[in-house]
Amino acid sequence: MYVALWPRLLAGSLSLALSAAVQAAAPKADVMIWRLDCGQIQMNDASPLSDTGTYDGRSRRLSNGCYLIRHGAEMLLWDAGLPSTLLGKPIDSQPISPTLSVDLPTQLAKLGLRPDDITRLALSHYHFDHAGQAAAFPKATLLIGAADWTALRSTRKPAGAEPALLAPWLTGKGKVDPVEGDRDVFGDRSVVMLAMPGHTPGASALLVRLRQAGPVILSGDVVHLEAQWSLSAVPSWNTQRADSLSSMDRLQKLAANLGATIIVQHDPSDVSKLATFPVASR
DSSP states (O other), X not given: OHXXXXXXXXHHHHHTSSOTTTSOOOOSSOXXXXXXXXXXXXXXXXXXXXXTSTTTTOOEEEEEEEEEEEETTEEEEXXXXXXXXXXXXXXXXXXXXXXXXXXXXXXXXXXXXXXXXXXXXXXSOSBHHXXXXXXXXXXXXXEEEHHHXXXXXXXXXXXXXXXXXXXXXXXXXXXXXXXXXXXXSSSSSSEEEEEOTTSSTTOEEEEEEETXXXXXXXXXXXXXXXXXXXXXXXXXXXXXXXXXXXXHHHHHHHHHHHTOEEEOTTOGGGGGGSOOTTSOBO
């Protein structure tokens, strides 16, 4: 009897390996994604990208991507890039030198959209290079990891955060939806926020299922460069080292199990994995 039950028990245990929100499923709504240009970051000192000295004495150029996702009639913006105050700022010799060539409202206008057309603004985490232009979308519901939201509201400002960038929500004028664990954003498993703590306490990645291109995972800052996967390179500015390594492992295994393409948002070599703006990936 036990032998006969074993296949069923094994199947049951495997089905629990992935949460219901992220199990493989074809998208039910019309889902499209555009990569938006949210700046460049020149790291003249790349040493913070690893707390074990991997990048000591090196420099790296990082891209900074934001992503517009259409789900039926709804528009979700994933991350809000660098602040618009950096528009046209030249790259200089500072250890970290960010610049922005075009803002989000300008890019949305090329798609016939206004900031008020964005119904949900989901942030991978609270750092200024991902929340920079958030205030341009005050009518959007803000989705952010619950632990990050708690940190932003504490009396001690988290490193790398500029709470003023999220003023519409921190002052109570905008709607906030703090996210605990994984979140099936639209209820059909086509767009899922994935809990990936470590870089910040409530950091997330985003799984998007496309009919033609298949599933993609937007990394947030689980890593900043593709090379960090094999090196297990944890940045020195991450809030929790063990959580960082666990999230790196989880994201890679999810991608393998789902057959998903990982988009490392800060790696310039990953920009070409999605269609070039203003074309959308489907």
